[in-house]
Amino acid sequence: MLTLESVTAGYGESTVLRDVSFTVGEGDVVALLGPNGAGKTTLLRTATGFVKPRSGRIAFRGDDVTGRPPHEFARRGVCHLPEGRGIFPSLTVKENLTIQARGRERDEAIAEATRLFPVLGDRLRQTAGSLSGGEQQMLALSRAYLTRPKLVVVDEASLGLAPLIVDKIYDALARLVEEGMSLVIVEQYVNKALALANTVYILSRGEVVHTGEAGELDTGEIYERYLGID
Numbered sequence: 001m002l003t004l005e006s007v008t009a010g011y012g013e014s015t016v017l018r019d020v021s022f023t024v025g026e027g028d029v030v031a032l033l034g035p036n037g038a039g040k041t042t043l044l045r046t047a048t049g050f051v052k053p054r055s056g057r058i059a060f061r062g063d064d065v066t067g068r069p070p071h072e073f074a075r076r077g078v079c080h081l082p083e084g085r086g087i088f089p090s091l092t093v094k095e096n097l098t099i100q101a102r103g104r105e106r107d108e109a110i111a112e113a114t115r116l117f118p119v120l121g122d123r124l125r126q127t128a129g130s131l132s133g134g135e136q137q138m139l140a141l142s143r144a145y146l147t148r149p150k151l152v153v154v155d156e157a158s159l160g161l162a163p164l165i166v167d168k169i170y171d172a173l174a175r176l177v178e179e180g181m182s183l184v185i186v187e188q189y190v191n192k193a194l195a196l197a198n199t200v201y202i203l204s205r206g207e208v209v210h211t212g213e214a215g216e217l218d219t220g221e222i223y224e225r226y227l228g229i230d
């Protein structure tokens with residue numbers, strides 16, 4: 001579905017990703033792991049058009065999309081859920097859910113979102129910025145879900161959230177997978193990500209140092225070898 005081939009990318013003078021090759025297949029859930037500063041967020045931003053590769057190639061469903069802008073990735077069905085969540089804090093929950101919808105679609109959007117996360121139904125008139133962190137993440141995920149993307153790229157979905165809320169977020173991510181969406185997950189709760197993922201990539205200092213099936217990973221070894229501070 002999405003392929004990065006020997007991608008090098010960075011910011012200004014600094015190179016963050018070095019010769020990174022990365023593939024997400026149809027229906028895949030990829031856990032992208034690595035220590036702080038390894039380049040995980042940069043890889044997600046490159047995979048969604050926000051950072052342009054300096055060299056290498058990006059293809060989505062067979063089309064070359066190297067260097068295309070983020071809105072073109074979005075139009076093709078690549079949805080980016082950034083760490084800052086990507087909601088409109090001063091708009092109400094209802095407005096956040098219906099901003100892209102018209103007429104009857106609005107009611108359907110609200111019904112779908114509240115099926116995914118019932119708590120949002122009690123918060124429709126509240127501004128998104130006044131929601132708890134977990135509720136904001138649920139709203140962000142609902143917004144992503146409503147656009148029916150083919151690939152959802154999730155950066156630190158559970159950052160700062162209580163374990164019970166993290167479980168809810170992961171239940172919802174599992175629903176997206178059931179609906180046929182592919183996922184790339186960057187996650188500090190490694191075990192959570194690995195429970196959902198079928199494939200794992202480990203990034204260290206901007207290079208892919210391990211790739212394989214999630215089920216085959218020895219998490220103890222992973223922590224020891226790769227997830228320290230770079």
Ligand code: ATP
Pocket residue numbers: 011014016034035036037038039040041042043
């Ligand atoms: P973390 O787990 O800490 O979020 P990460 O693996 O997601 O880290 P990135 O956020 O991709 O890593 O950062 C990789 C490197 O790129 C870091 O050295 C960081 O300082 C640098 N970097 C990130 N964003 C920018 C930017 N906008 N401008 C310049 N350098 C940046």
